[in-house]
Amino acid sequence: MIQVAHSPDADDLFMYYAIVFGWVRSALGLEFKNVALDIESLNVATMRGEYDVSAISFGAYPFVREHFALLRTGVSFGQGYGPKLIKKQTTHLKRNFKVALSGEHTTNAIIFKIAYPEARVVYKNFLEIEGAVLSGEVDAGVLIHESILNFDTCLVVEREIWDIWRELCGKELPLPLGGMALRRSIPLNKAIDIESTLTQAVSVATKNKKMLSKMLLERNVIRVNAQELETYLDLYANDDSVCLSLAQKEGIDKLFALGYEAGIYDALIRCEDYLIPTQYQEMRFS
Structure with a gap:
């Protein structure tokens, strides 16, 4: 059973619930169990290593980089908007x-x-x-x-x-808000499958936004009304949430650089070096 922790806000619920509703399944037959906590609780829990996969603030990732890899999916960025x-x-x-x-x-x-x-x-x-x-x-x-x-x-x-x-x-880059991190101790083949499954969930959710939104509203798991939900998902759970783009990676790297320059982080890192190395899976079946 793979524990997946996410926040209770609308975009995280929306991106994960395609798995809950059985719309996508793990190729390896992995089963998932989810828990919802506020984002700072998830940041702290990840630092303690409590969950296999967790939503995390990009600002928190450098603190857990030795024990968690970044996922390419389930990301939320601001683009002309944000907190x-x-x-x-x-x-x-x-x-x-x-x-x-x-x-x-x-x-x-x-x-x-x-x-x-x-x-x-x-x-x-x-x-x-x-x-x-x-x-x-x-x-x-x-x-x-x-x-x-x-x-x-x-x-x-x-x-x-x-x-x-x-x-x-000094220029306009996507504002990196939230992403997902996966425990490094998980075997690589399972890690790749988990990322693939979550990617499918986000993709299926965005392609079926109206249906999934209706189901979430009917089950009273969302804190906002239908109009607010649509607006919020347009901002934070959209096609740009499915897989990290080059511009998004540049935004993450800029955040890490700013934090390092301010003395918040103890090392200057690049997000590309901390993603799951999916090329090994490709080589395995080549």
């Missing part, structure tokens, strides 16, 4: 403003801390951030997942993380 730094309309942010972030190792936290080194950071579950800003517990917060679609009218967007990312990059 939002929000505050109350009447709030003026000082240089050392207090901000709520969704987790120390999330991509948005890495980028935020590079851009706002003097901010006072507290970490909260992403579902609690809007309330913390509204109550005045913090001056601002970074919203992620479906929270970016529908937040209180008393709040305004101070800055888009996408805009910060573009300034840091």
